[in-house]
Structure formats: structure tokens, C-alpha cells
Amino acid sequence: MHHDIVIIGGGAGGLELAAHLGRHLGRTQGPQKVLLVDRSVFHIWKPTLHEVAAGTLDAHQEGLSYTILARRNHFSFALGDLQGLDLAARCLTLGEIRDEDGQQMVPARTLSFRWLVLALGSGSNFFGTPGAAEHAFVLEQASDAERFRRHLLAAFTRAAFSSQKTLGVAIVGGGATGVELSAELLEAHQEVQEGFGAEQRFRLDISIVEAAPRILGGLPERISTQATTALARKQVRVMTNTKVLEVRADRLITSAGELPAELIVWAAGIQAAEANTRLGLQTNRAHQFVVGPRLETAVPGIFAMGDCAACVWHGERQVPARAQAAHQQAHYLYRCLKAALQERRHEPPFVYQDFGSLVSLGENKGVGNLMGGLTGRNFFVEGLIAKWMYMSLHLMHHRAILGLGGTAVLAMARLLQRRVSGRLKLH
Ligand SMILES: Cc1cc2nc3c(=O)[nH]c(=O)nc-3n(C[C@H](O)[C@H](O)[C@H](O)COP(=O)(O)OP(=O)(O)OC[C@H]3O[C@@H](n4cnc5c(N)ncnc54)[C@H](O)[C@@H]3O)c2cc1C
Known part of the structure; x- marks a missing residue:
């Protein structure tokens, strides 16, 4: 099976990229143009996982099916686990996926691609701590x-x-x-x-x-x-x-x-999957793929983004592993891949813009700083305003994959559901 653009990992960055590309290309050229692969059948925005863990957000309501998102955004979706990459043949292998009872759901298979985007995210770094x-x-x-x-x-x-x-x-x-x-x-x-x-x-x-x-x-x-x-x-x-x-x-x-x-x-640190080091691409000590200023690895047409990419920022620092960075990189790669498909010139290098950081301190409280774009000044925000701004990042992600109308309907439905059944998922 061949696809022009294959994106592996439907997280904060990969899913937004697939949705942008699908809406641009899939509508006119068919959904086979862009393929998103993930090892899960549904998507949850990772920055909400602490809420799912505490039971203050229901994973079953929050989760969005990749199949439905693919249909709405005109891209294809494949369930699979990236296992290997043949750089010369421009092919990748997806391992089989089994259900909870060990029954095979999808078999292992091989796909070929013209452009590949690795958006595999990251996991925990235990720093060798015993136990x-x-x-x-x-x-x-x-x-x-x-x-x-x-x-x-x-x-x-x-x-x-x-x-x-x-x-x-x-x-x-x-x-x-x-x-x-x-x-x-x-x-x-x-x-x-x-x-x-x-x-x-x-x-x-x-x-x-x-x-x-x-x-x-x-x-x-x-x-x-x-x-x-x-x-x-x-x-x-x-x-x-x-x-x-x-x-x-x-x-x-x-x-x-x-x-x-x-x-x-x-919750002490992150690193990318060790399996990344076996794909034949250059990786750093945190197992992230080393990319150039256009988020491209040393192999032309193979890109990496989000937490799994090591992208230089301001000389020696690296673009931080944040949803904010994955979101910006998704927009950037959308422009790059669109230009590549139309055989237009390269986009200028990716520039990460730090808009500040917000931390949630509960339902009605947050704290953070916002970077003033033109003045470069740092604004401190707290309380309900900070919490609303924090929540707006989640809405921005939903808007990228569901559109404005879909986001508004979903937000309203969740608000009403909470009113009826309470905030905490106790079952
Ligand atoms: C609890 C928590 C709170 C956070 N809060 C914030 C916040 O407030 N603000 C912020 O900016 N950032 C926050 N982050 C960080 C943010 O979630 C990540 O930086 C962001 O999700 C990275 O996006 P990504 O697309 O690179 O990877 P992810 O969103 O992690 O997505 C990776 C995807 O790849 C898939 N995948 C992985 N391996 C394979 C494979 N081998 N084959 C197929 N699919 C694969 C996974 O299933 C997943 O869907 C938080 C993280 C956590 C855990």
C-alpha cells in the first residue's frame, strides 16, 4: 500500500497535521493521499491525562475516535505500531496489534511513502532509579x-x-x-x-x-x-x-x-522511546530524532516533530517538549508539505515562539506567564483568568481537529454532562 504522506503518531502534533493536510488535500485528491497511523484507536490530548488520572475528566467522553476524525477531515487512518523503517526503499513496517485478550486485531504490514512524519511523542525517564x-x-x-x-x-x-x-x-x-x-x-x-x-x-x-x-x-x-x-x-x-x-x-x-x-x-522527566534508536535515523541521548531547521532528519523527506524531535532553538537550547511546540510544528509542516506537493520552494526554517506557560491549580485556579509578542515583556497571570487561558489551549487543539462548530458543540455537551452527573468519574 502506498501513500504520499504518512504521519506516525496521532497525538497533539501528528493529529493536527493530519487534519490540516486532509482538509487541504483529501477533499480534492481523496483521503488516501494522507495516512495517519497510531497504535491506539482513539485520541486524547495528552495535557489532560492528569485530569483523567484524578477522575475529574472522563476518558471515554474525552476520547475521540481516529476513524471518525479521519472521515471528517478527509485523511486515512491505520491502526498499527511502527516497528521498522527501510530508508532506501522508503517503506515502513507496522507491527500487529492485539486486543486485551491477546487476539490479533490487525496483522503486521508494510507501507510505502513519499514523505514521512514521525510524531511519536515521549515516555517517562526514570533516570535509572531502582524500582x-x-x-x-x-x-x-x-x-x-x-x-x-x-x-x-x-x-x-x-x-x-x-x-x-x-x-x-x-x-x-x-x-x-x-x-x-x-x-x-x-x-x-x-x-x-x-x-x-x-x-x-x-x-x-x-x-x-x-x-x-x-x-x-x-x-x-x-x-x-x-x-x-x-x-x-x-x-x-x-x-x-x-x-x-x-x-x-x-x-x-x-x-x-x-x-x-x-x-x-x-512525573520526573521524559524521554523518547528507545525503539527510535533502531530506525536507522540519528537520535540523541533522550532517543529523540535529530532534525534540522526545517524539522527534516538527515534523510530527505523524513521529518520528526513534537516530543520525539530534537530541534535546536536559540543556538544551544532545544525546542521544549510541549503541546504548544507540537501545535506550532504541525502548522509549519503543513505549510512545508503543501509546498513540497506543489513543487514550490522550501519554507523558511521553523521558528519556535514561546507564548509563555500556564499551570492549572484546580478547577478555578491557574498561574502562569504570557510573553508579549512585540514588546517581549513577560506578563504574569493568575486565578480564573490563568485557568481560562489554560483551558483555551485545549479548545485550540479541538478546533484544529473538529472545527469551530464541532468544538463549541462538544464543549457545551461536556458542560451539561458535568452538571447532571457531577465532575468526578466514580465508576
Ligand atoms: C499530564 C501532562 C500534562 C501536560 N501539560 C501540558 C501543558 O499544560 N502544556 C503543554 O504545552 N504541554 C503539556 N504536556 C506535554 C504535552 O502533552 C506534550 O508535549 C505533547 O503531547 C507532545 O505532542 P506529540 O504530538 O509530540 O506527542 P503525543 O501527544 O504524546 O502523541 C504521540 C502519539 O504517538 C503514538 N505513538 C507512539 N508510539 C507509536 C508507535 N510506535 N506506533 C504508532 N503510534 C505511536 C501515541 O499513541 C500518541 O498518540 C503535558 C504532558 C502530560 C503527560
Whole structure:
């Protein structure tokens, strides 16, 4: 089977690219022109995984089927797992996909392409910490978040009926994911408490363990201070300058001593899949594909974008692994591939524009900074305004794949659903 453009990975970046290309090319030239491949049948915007994990967002309502998105946006979709690449023959191999019972759903197959975009995202980096992979939960994909949610609900119930009336949760990593997860867990706990009788109320004891001197280390200090204060007010313990030396089933062994916890989440760092290093393309230490200024690898016509790409920014730094970057790269590659198809000149190199960062601190609260485009000044935002801006990023993603009307209908439907069945998914 041959397709002009094959995109592997339908995440924050790859799906937006497929939707733009499909709407531009597929409508006139047929959906076979652009093929999106993903190893999952449905898409969830990764920055919402901490909400899915806490149960404050329902993965089954939030998930969008690739097949339906493909039909609406005029591209093709194939379920498959990228296994190999034949650079000379411009072919790739997709491994088989099996269901939960081990039955084969789709067989292994080979596809040929003219242009290939790798948008494979990233996973967790355990930095070689003993026990981390075995005992800690991660938030890499929807199934991880769902698994955590199920354990959390069971742990909530256990704590409510225990004699200690306390549930300990340890989050390793004080980046945006760790901070946002702790805020979301507090909201989930509050909702659960409201449903319990007085004798079943229990304390949620959350600790964030961070090796660096402050949380949200990549963001301006003011944001970090604000978030630390907000978390302290909610009685989240923030342990900075503390290294996790080992993860055990029921505790962390840290440089500051032992920290018992029933649930442990690893949110301390990311790296791309090790399998990337076996595709014959140049990769860096974090297994990301090394790309040039046009997001192209050393092999002409093979591009990489988003978390799996190492793209230089401002000389020595790298474009950060963020949804914001994947979104901009999707727009950029759309223009590049459109130009290539029309045999027009190259687009100028990709320039990443940092519009700032926003961190959610619960349903009605956020904190962040916005970069003033022309003045270059940094604006600090907080409270409800910051939270609304944070939510607008999610809406922008939906708009790119569903259009304005579809996004408005979906947002309204979800709002109404929450009104009726509550914010927390308890089943
Ligand atoms: C909890 C959490 C909160 C976050 N919050 C923010 C935020 O507030 N703001 C922000 O900018 N960023 C945030 N991020 C980071 C952001 O989610 C990522 O930077 C972004 O999703 C990267 O997009 P991507 O397209 O590169 O990869 P992804 O969105 O991860 O998509 C990768 C896709 O590739 C597929 N795939 C992987 N391997 C294969 C394979 N071998 N074969 C086929 N398919 C494959 C996966 O199924 C997935 O659909 C957050 C991340 C997490 C985990």
C-alpha cells in the first residue's frame, strides 16, 4: 500500500497535521493521499491525562475516535505500531496489534511513502532509579491514567474504611505534571468526601518530591513561588532538594529519608522511546530524532516533530517538549508539505515562539506567564483568568481537529454532562 504522506503518531502534533493536510488535500485528491497511523484507536490530548488520572475528566467522553476524525477531515487512518523503517526503499513496517485478550486485531504490514512524519511523542525517564518502573504509576497514555484512576478510587474507599483515615500519595517530580496532578487529586478528594458520611472522611496526604531547589524549575521564579504557596495552603507537602534513590511498593527512599505512600506517581522527566534508536535515523541521548531547521532528519523527506524531535532553538537550547511546540510544528509542516506537493520552494526554517506557560491549580485556579509578542515583556497571570487561558489551549487543539462548530458543540455537551452527573468519574 502506498501513500504520499504518512504521519506516525496521532497525538497533539501528528493529529493536527493530519487534519490540516486532509482538509487541504483529501477533499480534492481523496483521503488516501494522507495516512495517519497510531497504535491506539482513539485520541486524547495528552495535557489532560492528569485530569483523567484524578477522575475529574472522563476518558471515554474525552476520547475521540481516529476513524471518525479521519472521515471528517478527509485523511486515512491505520491502526498499527511502527516497528521498522527501510530508508532506501522508503517503506515502513507496522507491527500487529492485539486486543486485551491477546487476539490479533490487525496483522503486521508494510507501507510505502513519499514523505514521512514521525510524531511519536515521549515516555517517562526514570533516570535509572531502582524500582521506579515496577512500582510507580506514569502518565504516558490514556490507559496509564485510567489505571491510576481505578487504583485511586480503590485507595479512596480503603482509606475511608481504615482506622488511620489517611491516604498517602507521593508524586516524584515538581514540574507542571506533578503540580497539576496534585491540585486535581485534591479536588477529586473533596468531591469524594462530600459523598461520604462524617465517619468515613479521611485525609489525603500528598507529597511532591523534587530534586531541584524549587518546583516548576523551567518557569519563572514568581510562578514557582505562587504555586508553592497555593499548594502549601492546601496542605500539599513540597520537598525540594530531595532526590529519590529508590522506589518500593509502599514507599520512596529519598535523600531526606523514607516516605511511605500507598500510591506513587513518577512525573520526573521524559524521554523518547528507545525503539527510535533502531530506525536507522540519528537520535540523541533522550532517543529523540535529530532534525534540522526545517524539522527534516538527515534523510530527505523524513521529518520528526513534537516530543520525539530534537530541534535546536536559540543556538544551544532545544525546542521544549510541549503541546504548544507540537501545535506550532504541525502548522509549519503543513505549510512545508503543501509546498513540497506543489513543487514550490522550501519554507523558511521553523521558528519556535514561546507564548509563555500556564499551570492549572484546580478547577478555578491557574498561574502562569504570557510573553508579549512585540514588546517581549513577560506578563504574569493568575486565578480564573490563568485557568481560562489554560483551558483555551485545549479548545485550540479541538478546533484544529473538529472545527469551530464541532468544538463549541462538544464543549457545551461536556458542560451539561458535568452538571447532571457531577465532575468526578466514580465508576
Ligand atoms: C499530564 C501532562 C500534562 C501536560 N501539560 C501540558 C501543558 O499544560 N502544556 C503543554 O504545552 N504541554 C503539556 N504536556 C506535554 C504535552 O502533552 C506534550 O508535549 C505533547 O503531547 C507532545 O505532542 P506529540 O504530538 O509530540 O506527542 P503525543 O501527544 O504524546 O502523541 C504521540 C502519539 O504517538 C503514538 N505513538 C507512539 N508510539 C507509536 C508507535 N510506535 N506506533 C504508532 N503510534 C505511536 C501515541 O499513541 C500518541 O498518540 C503535558 C504532558 C502530560 C503527560
